[in-house]
Structures are given as structure tokens and as C-alpha cells.
Amino acid sequence: MKKMSKESRIIVLLVMLAAVIFPLFLDHGNNYIFQILGKCVIYSMCAISLNLLMGYTGQFSLGHGAFFMVGAYTFGISTVIHHVSPWLALVLAVIVCYMVGYVLGFAGCKFSAIYLAMITLGFSKVLTLVVTNEVWLTKGTNGISGIPKFSFWGYKLNTFSFYFFALACLIVMLYLYYNMVNSATGRAFKAVRGKPIAAATMGVNVNRYKLLVFAISSAMAGFAGALYASMLTYISPTSFSSVSISLIIMTIVGGCGTLFGPVIGACILTILPEFLRGAGTYIDGMYGVLALVTILFMPAGIMGGLVALRKMVAEKSPFGKAMDKGKGAAK
Numbered sequence: 001m002k003k004m005s006k007e008s009r010i011i012v013l014l015v016m017l018a019a020v021i022f023p024l025f026l027d028h029g030n031n032y033i034f035q036i037l038g039k040c041v042i043y044s045m046c047a048i049s050l051n052l053l054m055g056y057t058g059q060f061s062l063g064h065g066a067f068f069m070v071g072a073y074t075f076g077i078s079t080v081i082h083h084v085s086p087w088l089a090l091v092l093a094v095i096v097c098y099m100v101g102y103v104l105g106f107a108g109c110k111f112s113a114i115y116l117a118m119i120t121l122g123f124s125k126v127l128t129l130v131v132t133n134e135v136w137l138t139k140g141t142n143g144i145s146g147i148p149k150f151s152f153w154g155y156k157l158n159t160f161s162f163y164f165f166a167l168a169c170l171i172v173m174l175y176l177y178y179n180m181v182n183s184a185t186g187r188a189f190k191a192v193r194g195k196p197i198a199a200a201t202m203g204v205n206v207n208r209y210k211l212l213v214f215a216i217s218s219a220m221a222g223f224a225g226a227l228y229a230s231m232l233t234y235i236s237p238t239s240f241s242s243v244s245i246s247l248i249i250m251t252i253v254g255g256c257g258t259l260f261g262p263v264i265g266a267c268i269l270t271i272l273p274e275f276l277r278g279a280g281t282y283i284d285g286m287y288g289v290l291a292l293v294t295i296l297f298m299p300a301g302i303m304g305g306l307v308a309l310r311k312m313v314a315e316k317s318p319f320g321k322a323m324d325k326g327k328g329a330a331k
Contacts, residue, residue, distance in 0.1 A: 019167055023164075028160045034160050036271065036274060038231050039228075039270050041167050042166060042228050043246075043266040043270050044170055044266040045169070045220060046247055048262045049216075049218075049224070050217065050221070050247050050262070051254075051257065051261065052213060053213060054251060055193075055251070056189040056193060057193050059117075060117040061117060062118070063120035063244050064243075065240055065242075065244035066123050066244070067218040067221035067222050068222070068224060068225040068228070068240060069240040069243070070096060070100055071093040071094070071223060072225035072239075072240070074089070074093040075089045075225070075230065076235050077137065077138070077144065079147055079148050080145075080146055090226045093222045094222050097219050098218060100218060101214050102211065102214075104120065104123055105214035108120075109207055109211045121244075128237055141237060143239070144229075145234045146233065146234075147232070147235065148230070149162065150230055162230075166231070169227065173223075174259065174260075188209050189213055192206050192209050192210060246287070249265070250265035251301075252265070252291055252295065253291060254268070255302055255305075256300075257300075259303075261301045261304070
């Protein structure tokens with residue numbers, strides 16, 4: 001990921017302002033709308049975490065939703081059963097997911113990407129069985145209800161205010177994510193993905209960076225899971241039944257290896273089902289078709305397609321050519 005130009009920064013700033021200003025004109029008491037917007041933000045965080053794994057080290061997770069689930073259940077169990085503060089429970093969810101990711105990564109990062117993918121898939125299946133059957137801990141299929149919302153100085157966040165809190169968290173996450181992938185660590189991530197043997201020859205500890213990015217990615221998904229649990233105030237095993245597949249499609253459709261691609265993919269695949277409620281069981285098939293069309297016609301995803309379109313327009317427009325000549329003369 002290259003550093004953003006001045007023009008790109010202006011566009012990003014305008015999009016962020018739109019995300020802040022537009023909801024202010026909606027009905028503040030409409031919990032349905034703001035819950036959908038909150039899900040867009042939370043799934044964006046989770047898709048970003050998977051993109052960090054897939055787009056920058058070439059690792060693949062078929063069960064990334066499991067870390068989302070671990071974060072949510074850690075938050076729910078801590079706050080409801082053990083009466084821990086939501087803020088402390090949020091930190092605990094991040095730490096637990098980081099540790100779980102570290103252990104699984106340690107087991108799978110020494111091998112090829114397919115082994116890690118199978119390990120995460122297996123972990124996802126085992127976790128679902130544990131959450132469903134260990135009623136004493138997770139309340140089984142009945143789920144955990146009464147999960148508290150976050151509060152600031154006594155003010156408990158409602159669905160409307162929670163959206164802005166989650167949006168602020170997403171912006172901070174994007175900022176940290178952008179700086180990380182453009183740092184020396186991020187360049188090591190890219191080297192591990194592109195040419196791991198050459199990277200190892202140059203002194204890059206390939207396994208160490210694979211393990212690091214997997215643990216960080218798991219912690220990010222756990223953070224999103226904790227916010228998800230607090231927003232809905234109720235979680236059950238069915239709440240996470242198809243999250244892993246959805247996250248993969250979000251990342252691919254939006255643009256794997258791009259900054260805002262996962263956010264675009266997450267928003268599309270969160271809002272789209274609301275317009276396709278009449279499709280019933282065909283929705284999953286539509287997701288598959290969407291992913292297939294994206295791979296065939298836009299291999300770099302929607303974000304990659306927009307970037308390519310922008311370059312093509314700039315090259316063909318007289319203004320764009322004049323800018324190119326100006327840059328050439330300056331050189």
C-alpha cells in the first residue's frame with residue numbers, strides 16, 4: 001500500500017465527514033437503521049483484520065469469524081456472569097483473542113497457507129460445539145442476554161450514539177492500520193507474502209512476522225466482536241454461523257490488500273441483505289455470484305477497480321495529460 005496522495009486524503013476526509021454528518025439527518029430514534037449502520041462499522045473492522053492477514057502476508061483463514069465470536073463471548077461472559085466493567089471486558093476480549101491467535105498461529109504459521117486455513121476452520125467448528133454444549137459457561141443455545149452497553153461518565157450509549165462511538169473506533173483502527181502497513185513492519189509483511197524465501201535470505205524472520213500478523217489480526221477481530229456483543233446486548237451461537245464466509249467475501253469483493261476495500265465490501269454485504277429479504281435462502285447463492293463476478297471482472301476488488309478507472313480517466317483526460325507533462329518537466 002502506497003502512501004496516500006493529497007487528493008486521496010481529501011477524498012478520505014470527505015467520506016469520513018459524510019459518515020459523521022449523514023446519520024445526523026436520520027431519525028435518531030430508529031434503532032433498526034442505526035443498528036444496520038453499526039453492523040457496517042463493526043464488520044468493517046473485522047474485514048480489515050482479515051485483510052491484514054490475507055492481503056499483506058498471504059495467509060488464509062477459513063474461520064476468522066471464530067475470533068469475532070471469542071471476543072463477543074469473552075465480553076458477554078465477563079460482563080454478565082462475572083460483572084466486569086464493559087471497558088475492562090473490552091480489553092480482556094482483545095487480550096484473549098491475541099493469545100488464542102498466537103497459539104493457533106504458532107501451530108500453523110510454520111507451514112504453508114493451506115495448513116493455517118484448515119487449522120482456523122477446525123478451530124471454528126470446535127469453538128461452535130463448545131459454545132453450544134458448555135451451558136454452564138456460555139448458556140448454550142439460549143445465548144447470553146442482558147449484555148451491558150458502554151457508558152461515558154454515567155451516560156449509557158443508545159443505538160444512535162453507539163454508531164458514532166463505533167465509527168470513532170473504526171477511524172482510529174484505520175489510522176493505526178495505515179501506519180503499520182507503511183512502516184518497516186508492513187514492508188516485512190509484504191516481503192513475506194511476495195517472496196518469503198528471498199525475505200528470509202535478507203534476514204527477515206518469516207515465521208515471526210506471520211505469527212505477529214496473525215495474532216494482531218485475531219485481536220482486531222476480537223475487538224470488533226466485543227463491540228458487536230455490546231451493541232446487540234444478546235449473543236448466541238447462531239449469531240456467528242456464517243460470519244467467516246461473509247468476511248472472506250467482504251474482503252475479496254471490496255479489494256484484498258487495499259485500505260478501504262474491506263470497508264466497502266463490509267458495507268455492501270451488510271446492507272444488501274436488507275434489500276433482498278424476499279430472496280430467502282437464495283441470499284447465500286447471491287453472495288457467491290457476487291464474489292465470482294468480482295474475481296472474474298475485478299480481480300483487485302471494487303476498490304482496485306475504482307483506482308484503475310481513476311487512472312484510466314486521468315490518462316485520457318486533457319487535464320490528466322497536462323498534469324503528467326508538468327510532473328515530467330519538473331523531473
